[in-house]
Amino acid sequence: MQVEKYAIDNHNSDLLAKHIKKFEFIASDISQVKDIVQKLKDFQVAIPSWALGTGGTRFGRFSGGGEPRTLEEKIEDVGLLHKLNQSGGAISLHIPWDIPQNPTAIKSLAVQHGLRFDAVNSNTFQDQKDQELSYKFGSLQHVDKAVRKQAIDHNIEVIRHGVELGSDSITVWLSDGSCFPGQLNFRKAFQRTLDSLKEIYAALPANWKMFVEYKAFEPNFYSMTVGDWGQSLLYANKLGPQAYTLVDLGHHLPNANIEQIVALLLGEGKLGGFHFNDSKYGDDDLTVGSINPYQLFLIFNELVEGMDARSMNHATDLGWMIDASHNVKDPLEDLLQSVEAIKIAYAQALLVDTKALQQAQDQSDVARAQEILQQAYRTDVRPLVAEARLQAGGALDPLGLFRTHKVREQLIKERGQKTVATGL
Numbered sequence: 001m002q003v004e005k006y007a008i009d010n011h012n013s014d015l016l017a018k019h020i021k022k023f024e025f026i027a028s029d030i031s032q033v034k035d036i037v038q039k040l041k042d043f044q045v046a047i048p049s050w051a052l053g054t055g056g057t058r059f060g061r062f063s064g065g066g067e068p069r070t071l072e073e074k075i076e077d078v079g080l081l082h083k084l085n086q087s088g089g090a091i092s093l094h095i096p097w098d099i100p101q102n103p104t105a106i107k108s109l110a111v112q113h114g115l116r117f118d119a120v121n122s123n124t125f126q127d128q129k130d131q132e133l134s135y136k137f138g139s140l141q142h143v144d145k146a147v148r149k150q151a152i153d154h155n156i157e158v159i160r161h162g163v164e165l166g167s168d169s170i171t172v173w174l175s176d177g178s179c180f181p182g183q184l185n186f187r188k189a190f191q192r193t194l195d196s197l198k199e200i201y202a203a204l205p206a207n208w209k210m211f212v213e214y215k216a217f218e219p220n221f222y223s224m225t226v227g228d229w230g231q232s233l234l235y236a237n238k239l240g241p242q243a244y245t246l247v248d249l250g251h252h253l254p255n256a257n258i259e260q261i262v263a264l265l266l267g268e269g270k271l272g273g274f275h276f277n278d279s280k281y282g283d284d285d286l287t288v289g290s291i292n293p294y295q296l297f298l299i300f301n302e303l304v305e306g307m308d309a310r311s312m313n314h315a316t317d318l319g320w321m322i323d324a325s326h327n328v329k330d331p332l333e334d335l336l337q338s339v340e341a342i343k344i345a346y347a348q349a350l351l352v353d354t355k356a357l358q359q360a361q362d363q364s365d366v367a368r369a370q371e372i373l374q375q376a377y378r379t380d381v382r383p384l385v386a387e388a389r390l391q392a393g394g395a396l397d398p399l400g401l402f403r404t405h406k407v408r409e410q411l412i413k414e415r416g417q418k419t420v421a422t423g424l
């Protein structure tokens, strides 16, 4: 199912006059508006291949219909989103949920949709039906060398798939840990995990990155062997220059100051990328910016300040990925809202008067510092984000067009009501 260019042009022509009025109003107040719009056009967010169907919990899963049945249909759906918002030009695969049977064909299909392959993800948190040894008590940390070898081989296999698709990074998230005191020797588990990661690291092509994703709890509920940013940084530093930490916004203990963690990891040159989502309690994997948009803004404020301090390229030097699960929303609508929220937070951060903020900080003028930050946060930057989309050939209102074009209805007609996508 495609949304044709003419449909986007018709949609935009209906909304253009109103958009131009709003854009000119905000642009009149911003000196570097051209630069900001260009940065927004360049900023692409990778869509997770495992979040194109309806998610669920142990209590239930309520499918919305028309879900992609194959990797090809998943690439079509990500391509459709990208056609609408010109902001999701990459897909992140999860192996073995999305093994590319014919990598060449898959690669050319992705190119047809203007997509590249971002980080590939390994999976040693589930036992596959044809698997010899179980990961019940962990994978890279496991006391049994044979289980660790099975997990190491899987990660090296994932790298091979990524190389065939033109990806240049692997995300390793380990569900490894313990559920009860006494179950695990923490030091030995750390050392076994590090030694296992070293074997995977040794298999990385020279231009590749390894992202070590940490998580405070779930599915283990007493300890996680990569439980927080400090542990992830410890692994990344001991592994070498191609290893980085990955920040999944939902993987922190309540009230953690994630923007401070981001600032410090960036300062260490060991921040590799993000799994964007939002949460109120645990790893809720909710729509980005749906619960705590101010925190998202503060994170982007640290990112812009920290990346500029290291002359990093905003669009390419970090991994920008979404990791979400959709229990009650249409997966594609949810992803459109998440990309929009990320772009809005980035645009607001680009509006921060960093010189004035620096001055206020140097004078310990706390109230002034807050005023400067919130001036940017309270600016309605949506016309800037829309203008970037318009200039890139996207829709002024992607979600609106998704609905008026009855995309979900057409997907259900094509694929049926009962189709289930692989993933979470």
Ligand code: LRH
Pocket (backbone or CB within 6 Å): 050, 121, 173, 213, 215, 248, 275, 283, 323, 424
């Ligand atoms: C773990 C996680 C990880 C993925 C999985 C789908 O909670 O965030 O990034 O592998 O979700």
Ligand code: MN
Pocket (backbone or CB within 6 Å): 173, 213, 248, 275, 323
């Ligand atoms: Mn994640």
